[in-house]
Amino acid sequence: MEFWKLRKFSICLGLLMSCTLSLGAISSPCDYDGDGKTDLAVYSHYSGEWNIEMSSDTSRHKIQWGQRSSRIMPVDADFDGDSKADIAYYDRKSGRWHIRDGGEAIQWGWKSDAVIPAPGDYDGDGKADPAVYDRSTGKWYLRHSNGSTPTIGLQWGWNNFSLTAVQGDYDGDGKCDPALHDRETGKWYVLSSNGSRQMNGVQWGPSTGSTVAVPGDYDGDGKYDLALYDRASGKWYCHSSDGSREINGAQWGWPSPSLVPVPGDYDGDGKHDLALCNLQNGKWYIHFSNGGKPMQGTVFGDSKTRPVGQIPTTTAPRLVLKGDNPVTIHTDQLYPEHSCEATDEFGGNLRPFVERSGNGLLKQTQPGTYSVRYRVSDFFGNTAEALREVNCVALP
Ligand SMILES: [Ca+2]
Ligand SMILES: [Ca+2]
Ligand SMILES: [Ca+2]
Numbered sequence: 001m002e003f004w005k006l007r008k009f010s011i012c013l014g015l016l017m018s019c020t021l022s023l024g025a026i027s028s029p030c031d032y033d034g035d036g037k038t039d040l041a042v043y044s045h046y047s048g049e050w051n052i053e054m055s056s057d058t059s060r061h062k063i064q065w066g067q068r069s070s071r072i073m074p075v076d077a078d079f080d081g082d083s084k085a086d087i088a089y090y091d092r093k094s095g096r097w098h099i100r101d102g103g104e105a106i107q108w109g110w111k112s113d114a115v116i117p118a119p120g121d122y123d124g125d126g127k128a129d130p131a132v133y134d135r136s137t138g139k140w141y142l143r144h145s146n147g148s149t150p151t152i153g154l155q156w157g158w159n160n161f162s163l164t165a166v167q168g169d170y171d172g173d174g175k176c177d178p179a180l181h182d183r184e185t186g187k188w189y190v191l192s193s194n195g196s197r198q199m200n201g202v203q204w205g206p207s208t209g210s211t212v213a214v215p216g217d218y219d220g221d222g223k224y225d226l227a228l229y230d231r232a233s234g235k236w237y238c239h240s241s242d243g244s245r246e247i248n249g250a251q252w253g254w255p256s257p258s259l260v261p262v263p264g265d266y267d268g269d270g271k272h273d274l275a276l277c278n279l280q281n282g283k284w285y286i287h288f289s290n291g292g293k294p295m296q297g298t299v300f301g302d303s304k305t306r307p308v309g310q311i312p313t314t315t316a317p318r319l320v321l322k323g324d325n326p327v328t329i330h331t332d333q334l335y336p337e338h339s340c341e342a343t344d345e346f347g348g349n350l351r352p353f354v355e356r357s358g359n360g361l362l363k364q365t366q367p368g369t370y371s372v373r374y375r376v377s378d379f380f381g382n383t384a385e386a387l388r389e390v391n392c393v394a395l396p
């Protein structure tokens with residue numbers, strides 16, 4: 001239990017809070033109609049289709065914005081500052097940002113599965129800034145919407161693929177702070193924009209690998225809180241920044257590989273709610289902080305959709321080759337392609353997104369040893385590779 005009790009840390013925060021002005025509530029994630037409530041929003045990597053249920057009138061909207069690809073990452077951000085989330089995505093294949101109704105695509109990033117979007121209002125002008133975090137170097141790239149010089153290659157992190165970008169406004173000055181959570185060690189790293197809440201490896205949470213960070217403002221003081229969901233137990237933990245909503249193992253969920261947390265303020269009371277989506281069947285479970293009747297299994301989406309607000313994960317996909325390996329063929333034979341299986345850590349089917357190289361073997365007539373390389377990246381840029389060896393032998 002020790003790891004939850006950060007007594008010194010809490011006292012320190014309390015002192016800082018008393019001399020820091022809060023700039024008001026954090027805007028709700030995935031709020032497409034601008035009513036201050038998080039909307040149910042899902043995206044399909046298989047079709048590029050969005051589905052959103054507006055909280056204001058429960059109307060449902062289908063929007064085509066994206067295409068079949070595991071490299072497209074829908075982002076939750078308000079780029080034009082109208083207090084509504086925009087339909088937008090980042091493409092890891094091109095490093096471009098595609099904002100619907102936002103004119104031409106914005107080049108901010110480059111082709112890499114290690115580079116993931118981390119948008120936020122870093123300059124505090126009320127508009128989200130396109131930003132990426134490079135997991136292979138630990139560097140951040142921020143494109144400020146207020147016209148100030150972009151921040152290029154800010155070192156906050158290092159080459160460590162167990163780090164998740166959890167940017168948000170942790171110090172409550174209205175500016176997004178670059179932040180990381182290390183799933184393996186339970187440590188948090190927050191680069192506080194006003195310096196009042198710097199964390200450089202603060203241990204809060206277990207180092208089991210089963211917890212995922214669920215950043216958000218759970219107590220409604222305008223500051224992000226350290227918060228975790230434990231996928232192994234279905235329990236929630238929150239280290240409240242103003243001390244009013246400490247959550248220590250609240251049971252909302254159950255052990256399940258397909259149940260993922262979807263932090264947001266679904267009732268619009270300014271406090272994040274405990275929320276989950278079952279990726280296997282699209283069922284949502286929300287425990288509202290305003291005391292409203294919980295949502296218990298409302299279906300929105302299905303096994304081929306993902307909540308837009310899902311926090312990026314860090315586990316590599318599972319890629320298994322079927323059939324012979326190595327495979328032996330004669331020079332007069334065609335290489336018979338065998339299939340493979342690919343799934344992500346939630347059991348989602350990645351088979352349609354597997355890429356093969358070395359397919360020239362299909363017409364191979366020279367004896368020798370060849371290989372076919374299989375590669376797949378999941379919806380968050382975690383990758384897996386496998387090789388199939390092909391021995392091509394001359395006819396006797
Ligand atoms: Ca901005
Ligand atoms: Ca800040
Ligand atoms: Ca807070």
Ligand SMILES: [Ca+2]
Pocket residue numbers: 264265266267268269270271272273288289290
């Ligand atoms: Ca709430």
